[in-house]
Amino acid sequence: MLPNIQSLKNELQEIINRHIRSESHRKMGALSLSPVQIIHEGDQMRTLRADGSSDVSDMKMASGEVSIPTSKVGTLTIEERAKLIDELSEGMAKQMATHFYGEIDRVLEATGQVVSQAGMTPLESVFAVFEKVHLDFDESGNIKGLVISAGAGAIEGLKKVEEQITSDPAISQRWEELMERKREEWRAREASRKLVG
Structure with a gap:
C-alpha cells in the first residue's frame, strides 16, 4: 500500500480544481471571451455601466459531482479520469452560461434594450x-x-x-x-x- 502523503494529495487536488475552472470558462462559448473577475467575498455583484447607471445581481454557485464506485477507483485509466473531469467542467459551464444569459435578459428587459422582431424584417x-x-x-x-x-x-x-x-x-x-x-x-x-x- 502506498503511503498517505496529504501534501501531495492537496497539490493534486489544486491542479484538478484549476483545470476544472479553466475548462469550465473555456467551454462557455462566446462568454469565454469575457474578462474574469474574482470576487473573494459577498453574495452580490454591482455592475457599473458607461452611462453611469448600475445594477446589482446575486451570485450563483456552479457545482458538479462525480461518483466513482470504490471498485473502479483503482482501475480507471487516465483517459477515463480526464473524461469525468471534462464532463464535470462542461456541466459547470452550462450552469454558468445559463445564469449569465438569464441575467443579461433580466437587465436588458429592465433597461429597455430589447428589440422585438414582431413585424420587422x-x-x-x-x-x-x-x-x-x-x-x-x-x-x-x-x-x-x-x-x-x-x-x-x-x-x-x-x-x-x-x-x-x-x-x-x-x-x-x-x-x-x-x-x-x-x-x-x-x-x-x-x-x-x-x-x-
Whole structure:
C-alpha cells in the first residue's frame, strides 16, 4: 500500500480544481471571451455601466459531482479520469452560461434594450439592435470587441443581412451613416471620460 502523503494529495487536488475552472470558462462559448473577475467575498455583484447607471445581481454557485464506485477507483485509466473531469467542467459551464444569459435578459428587459422582431424584417431588426448598442472602435474607425452570439439559424439570417448590406448601395449607405453616428457617440464618450491620476 502506498503511503498517505496529504501534501501531495492537496497539490493534486489544486491542479484538478484549476483545470476544472479553466475548462469550465473555456467551454462557455462566446462568454469565454469575457474578462474574469474574482470576487473573494459577498453574495452580490454591482455592475457599473458607461452611462453611469448600475445594477446589482446575486451570485450563483456552479457545482458538479462525480461518483466513482470504490471498485473502479483503482482501475480507471487516465483517459477515463480526464473524461469525468471534462464532463464535470462542461456541466459547470452550462450552469454558468445559463445564469449569465438569464441575467443579461433580466437587465436588458429592465433597461429597455430589447428589440422585438414582431413585424420587422431581419434587416430592420439588425438596424434596430445596432441603434441600441454602444460600440467601441479602433484607431482606424473599425468596430472593436464586438462578439455576436446566436444560434445556427440566426447566424444564417445574419449572413443574409450582411449580404444585403454589402450588395445594395442604398442599404450600404444607410449602414455607413449608422456606423458614423456610432463612431461619433464613441468619440464623445471617450472625450468625456474622467482620467484618474
